[in-house]
Amino acid sequence: MRPCGIFDRNYGQDMAIIRTWQHWASLLGALVILYLFPLFGSYYLVSFINLAAISVIAVLGLQIVSGYCGQISFGQAAFMAVGAYTSSVLTTHFGVSFWLALPLSGVVAGAVGAIGGAPSLRIKGMYLAMATIAIHFVLIWLVLHLEITGSFKGLYPPSPTLGGFEFDTDEKMFYIIVSVMLIMTYCARNLVRTRVGRAFVAIRDNDLAGEVMGINLYYYKLLAFFISCFYAGIAGSLWAHLITVVNAEQFTLLHALEFVGMLIIGGMGSIPGVFFGVLFIKILNELVLFTSPVLAGAFPWLGSSPAAAMGLIAFGLAVSIFLIFEPRGLAHRWEIFKASYRLYPFAN
Amino acid sequence: MLGIDPHSIIEIRKLSLRFGGLQVLHEIDLDVNAEEVLAVIGPNGAGKTSLFNCINGFYHPYEGEIIYEGKDLTRLKPHKIAEMGIARTFQNIELFSGLTALENLMAARHILMRRGALAGSLFFGPAKSEEIAHRGQVEEIIDLLEMESIRKKVVASLPYGQRKRVDLARALCMEPSVLLLDEPMAGMNVEEKEDMARFVLDIHELKKIPIVLVEHDMDVVMDICSRVAVLDFGIKIAEGRPSEIRADKRVIKAYLGED
Numbered sequence: 393m394r395p396c397g398i399f400d401r402n403y404g405q406d407m408a409i410i411r412t413w414q415h416w417a418s419l420l421g422a423l424v425i426l427y428l429f430p431l432f433g434s435y436y437l438v439s440f441i442n443l444a445a446i447s448v449i450a451v452l453g454l455q456i457v458s459g460y461c462g463q464i465s466f467g468q469a470a471f472m473a474v475g476a477y478t479s480s481v482l483t484t485h486f487g488v489s490f491w492l493a494l495p496l497s498g499v500v501a502g503a504v505g506a507i508g509g510a511p512s513l514r515i516k517g518m519y520l521a522m523a524t525i526a527i528h529f530v531l532i533w534l535v536l537h538l539e540i541t542g543s544f545k546g547l548y549p550p551s552p553t554l555g556g557f558e559f560d561t562d563e564k565m566f567y568i569i570v571s572v573m574l575i576m577t578y579c580a581r582n583l584v585r586t587r588v589g590r591a592f593v594a595i596r597d598n599d600l601a602g603e604v605m606g607i608n609l610y611y612y613k614l615l616a617f618f619i620s621c622f623y624a625g626i627a628g629s630l631w632a633h634l635i636t637v638v639n640a641e642q643f644t645l646l647h648a649l650e651f652v653g654m655l656i657i658g659g660m661g662s663i664p665g666v667f668f669g670v671l672f673i674k675i676l677n678e679l680v681l682f683t684s685p686v687l688a689g690a691f692p693w694l695g696s697s698p699a700a701a702m703g704l705i706a707f708g709l710a711v712s713i714f715l716i717f718e719p720r721g722l723a724h725r726w727e728i729f730k731a732s733y734r735l736y737p738f739a740n
Numbered sequence: 741m742l743g744i745d746p747h748s749i750i751e752i753r754k755l756s757l758r759f760g761g762l763q764v765l766h767e768i769d770l771d772v773n774a775e776e777v778l779a780v781i782g783p784n785g786a787g788k789t790s791l792f793n794c795i796n797g798f799y800h801p802y803e804g805e806i807i808y809e810g811k812d813l814t815r816l817k818p819h820k821i822a823e824m825g826i827a828r829t830f831q832n833i834e835l836f837s838g839l840t841a842l843e844n845l846m847a848a849r850h851i852l853m854r855r856g857a858l859a860g861s862l863f864f865g866p867a868k869s870e871e872i873a874h875r876g877q878v879e880e881i882i883d884l885l886e887m888e889s890i891r892k893k894v895v896a897s898l899p900y901g902q903r904k905r906v907d908l909a910r911a912l913c914m915e916p917s918v919l920l921l922d923e924p925m926a927g928m929n930v931e932e933k934e935d936m937a938r939f940v941l942d943i944h945e946l947k948k949i950p951i952v953l954v955e956h957d958m959d960v961v962m963d964i965c966s967r968v969a970v971l972d973f974g975i976k977i978a979e980g981r982p983s984e985i986r987a988d989k990r991v992i993k994a995y996l997g998e999d
């Protein structure tokens with residue numbers, strides 16, 4: 393948000409995301425409120441934010457590979473599973489500390505993602521989407537059939553501890569999850585506005601011209617998948633240690649679809665859009681959850697799990713409406729609002 | 741030839757390119773000399789763009805070779821050739837449409853910048869100072885090509901003439917040692933053409949690099965080029981000074997009525 397009459401005096405200022413002291417003050421204020429939130433917020437809201445923040449991390453990753461680099465992926469839920477299982481295996485079987493298992497989950501998921509992203513070197517669009525769906529099923533099949541991942545029984549990773557302090561409630565986990573999310577948002581925002589981020593967008597917008605600018609398509613596509621799946625892995629690890637039980641049913645293709653839906657509704661190629669998209673879908677899901685008992689009475693044909701059926705209908709409807717009426721997502725609305733704020737009070 | 745000893749930067753030898761049964765280029769021999777503005781002309785479909793596509797690695801000829809400063813680049817990938825210092829523009833403007841003009845130019849600094857994903861994510865420190873340094877150099881090119889008013893505009897929203905200019909600026913931002921321009925003035929009005937011709941001469945003056953120019957407008961070619969090569973159906977039919985080319989019978993025949 394940049395008010396009228398603020399001008400830059402050097403390139404550093406021109407690049408700054410946070411420009412005025414008012415920005416810094418409101419950012420600081422928001423952070424203080426956020427970090428004090430578990431003290432006064434309800435349990436319901438705290439766990440809502442936890443789950444939303446984990447989704448934000450996963451969708452940030454998807455934003456990098458799909459929104460910025462233009463490589464569509466339906467594998468994000470499976471890559472999240474890779475992170476969740478890596479973290480669980482490391483902490484339960486090998487006694488590795490959560491604080492080490494967390495980044496390692498990112499790296500392992502990233503490496504698996506870079507291999508999984510290899511089809512993108514040959515195929516694009518629809519075909520790549522199909523290939524990533526196949527990768528989803530291969531990965532889920534693997535965790536179901538491997539001894540070390542506890543096959544269908546799953547694993548029970550412990551809560552993180554730090555010097556005797558155990559992060560064993562949602563309120564305590566809130567601090568880890570939200571902090572990691574903030575750091576990962578900061579990194580993603582910077583990544584996309586510097587050299588590597590521009591290389592990603594170059595591949596998305598015009599891969600041939602990108603090559604002529606000296607961008608190695610193979611390397612940067614795989615790098616995009618690596619980074620994207622690193623994010624998914626971190627999200628998976630946080631999920632595992634928040635829920636403290638991991639099994640294959642938590643990572644369905646439906647979750648991957650939901651991540652893509654969040655991306656579309658929030659807006660492709662925008663970091664704030666990730667937040668808009670995740671909040672939109674998460675709030676939509678909650679609304680469905682509250683209203684479904686009523687609706688189930690009115691529409692008995694919804695069957696035995698009305699919330700699930702209604703959720704799917706609402707999700708599909710929301711995504712379709714955005715694709716038709718605002719394909720650039722909520723982020724585009726936000727940009728329009730910012731631009732008019734910048735011109736205020738001289739707006740047209 | 742020109743009398744003075746020309747030092748050639750690119751040597752194209754017996755270059756032949758075929759698509760299925762279609763012979764697009766046939767045994768082309770052509771040198772690009774240091775500090776010259778070389779025009780490549782010829783009727784539609786003569787193979788001019790294909791020649792550029794061979795030089796920058798999009799197409800691989802089945803015969804012949806392209807030697808650039810002593811190195812064979814016939815089989816290299818486009819991004820390798822870009823790293824070696826060959827930049828080009830496109831007949832149909834191939835910009836990064838979702839980025840602003842400024843970001844397009846910064847994207848072209850890719851090979852000149854070093855910082856990877858990690859430094860970029862953290863931003864403060866090396867990545868930031870690199871961004872600022874390159875921004876300064878990009879701004880010089882923005883000044884040179886008079887693009888100040890469009891720097892923050894998303895290129896998809898720019899009119900045709902200005903997109904052509906961004907395309908040229910982007911190639912220049914790679915700090916190339918050879919510049920290949922594929923019809924930079926096509927589809928422009930007289931005023932825009934004059935601007936573009938002036939820019940090409942300014943760039944040539946300032947950077948002292950050879951420029952290869954595909955152009956249909958013979959008046960422009962006469963004005964700004966020191967040498968001309970003529971292609972027709974994939975064969976080089978003439979090469980020489982602009983005035984010689986204008987009088988050449990085969991060239992007149994190839995262009996029959998066009999100029």
Ligand SMILES: Nc1ncnc2c1ncn2[C@@H]1O[C@H](COP(=O)(O)OP(=O)(O)OP(=O)(O)O)[C@@H](O)[C@H]1O
Nearest residue numbers: 759762764782783784785786787788789790791831
């Ligand atoms: N990728 C390709 N596949 C098949 N044929 C091609 C390909 N690229 C070029 N050609 C053919 O090669 C011939 C030369 O094309 P090219 O684009 O090089 O001509 P040009 O001299 O640039 O023409 P113009 O003045 O219209 O730009 C044409 O007949 C074209 O159809």
Ligand SMILES: [Mg+2]
Nearest residue numbers: 788789790831
């Ligand atoms: Mg052409």
